[in-house]
Amino acid sequence: MQLENYIKDLLYRYECVIVPEFGAFLTQRVSATINAGTNTFYPPKKAISFNEQIQQNDGLLAHYIADVEKIPFEIALEKIKKRVASIKSQLVEKEYISLENIGQIALNEDGKIIFEPFNNLNYLTDAFGLNQMVSPAITRETYKREIESIEEVIPLRITEEKRKSKPYFRYAAAAVLALGVSGFLGSKYYVNEIESHNQIAQESANTQLEHKIQEATFVIENPLPAVNLIVTKPVGSYHIIAGAFRVEENCDKVISNLKADGFNARKIGVNKYGLHQVVYDSYANREDAFKALNEIRNNYNPDAWVLVKNLD
Template sequence: MQLESYISDLLYRYECVIVPEFGAFLTQRVSATINNETNTFYPPKKALSFNEQIQQNDGLLAHYIADVEKIPYEVAVKKISKRVSYIKSYLSEGETIVFKNIGDLVLNEEGKVTFEPSNHLNYLTDAFGLQQMVSPAITREVYKQEAEALEKVIPIAVTPERRKTKPNLRYAAAAVIALAASAYMGSKYYVNQIETHNQIAQENANTQLENKIQEATFVIKNPLPAVSLTVTKPVGNYHIIAGAFRVEENCDKIVSELKDLGFNARKIGVNKFGLHQVVYDSYENRSDALKALKSIRDNNNPDAWLLVKNLD
């Protein structure tokens, strides 16, 4: 039995997953962080830890295994106990137990279990699809200092040129100014005439358009028959998530591809991080949802996961 796969499934939804007679895996939400030295942005996540002191069975892990494998609860408890015995025997021999996507377990010199969490998987569903990002350093202050330094080194000065104006040139300039003023006044009058004509034409066109709209709106000679549509609304609080996408066009493309494969795929809205979520299907019964999730992981998408949420 791959015990770590069941623990991994539960860590998405719960903050504490207890392995009876062994210990508990705990999660704690960590906000997004920035490394100022490397200019790296890290998305929010769930930080994993292990507490060897918490060993009392709360039934969560056993019930989940019983639902997935369709076995009695008592049988699931025995399977967990058998797996824990193997793990403890390997640890006592100095072996390192590797739980995929969770972390490594090993005994220290004092005989206590130490845990090194894995950073390959983010169990915070709200941050699904977010990756760490490296941004180049902002150098606007450097450019400003360089510009100020250039202004000090290369001053700009304007020297006016003195000329002697001849009387004939003075009269010619006055004539040019007079002609320009006359042309300006004539062109302004012409433009005003054109604007008045255009305004009258526009008002006539608006009147004709309003008459056509009223005729089309209130005079319907051949009304079309009414059409009745029956819409089936997907129900259920158990949703198998196919992915979340920043661009809605990509989201629509995935929905179309999944429908071609026979899934009842659809969009269920945008999460708090602005990502459009796509589901394979929604279920009313938890057992049916887990069965479908297992089939999808085996045959279509190993990264699919189950979201329990009321979308009404």
């Protein structure tokens, strides 16, 4: 069985693909980057990593294999177990093992699995069709303006005779300056008057309000007893996703149905694709979350999955 092909298919859709008794392949979105040294533009992608500590079966991989090969869930689990045993035995004999379109794995000196991802395949569906691009370097020239050379070509000179022949320029400049000063002083006086008026009006309004408050009396003959409400806020960073919807009204219908089935369903906001997410419930403990996930997949929704995220 080519286990790599099934893992590859799931990496397009999910952020975590667990191989039971082996480890988990994790994906994380990486923004577009530019290599200034080579003038290369890289599109956004999903960076793949491997965590050997996550080995507990969440049923995702086995369910997918069972659906594709049309076999029972237990047989799919047995196939995964055999393939994992084969990979572990090969790791002991070989220097490394290559997983097609995913990466290569090897054992370090302590017998732990180390993983080096391949970059030949982009698992981010948003970046479909985008390839890396190399752009030629852009050369820029700085032009200096030589004032001296411009003056040599077009000399600007005002002779004494011309200034004397047109004295009205001097009077016009003086008039413009006088108008500017008077306008500035007048506008400043006008602004000060407005501020003074607003302050007086505000003080008067505050005084009237204080008198009305002091004169008012409130008598309640039969006061109602105080009611204390205790609101429990869902906590936990493990959320079992029931679905994601473009129209928010559809979320309310799904939540009503799930609550009728006994789930603590709710909305947890909008994801990066603009879809409103609905969860069956949230859990603080990872084991409780995946235990509930297996029960939901077996009895309600085989496409349910776990989102690991801290919500504000």
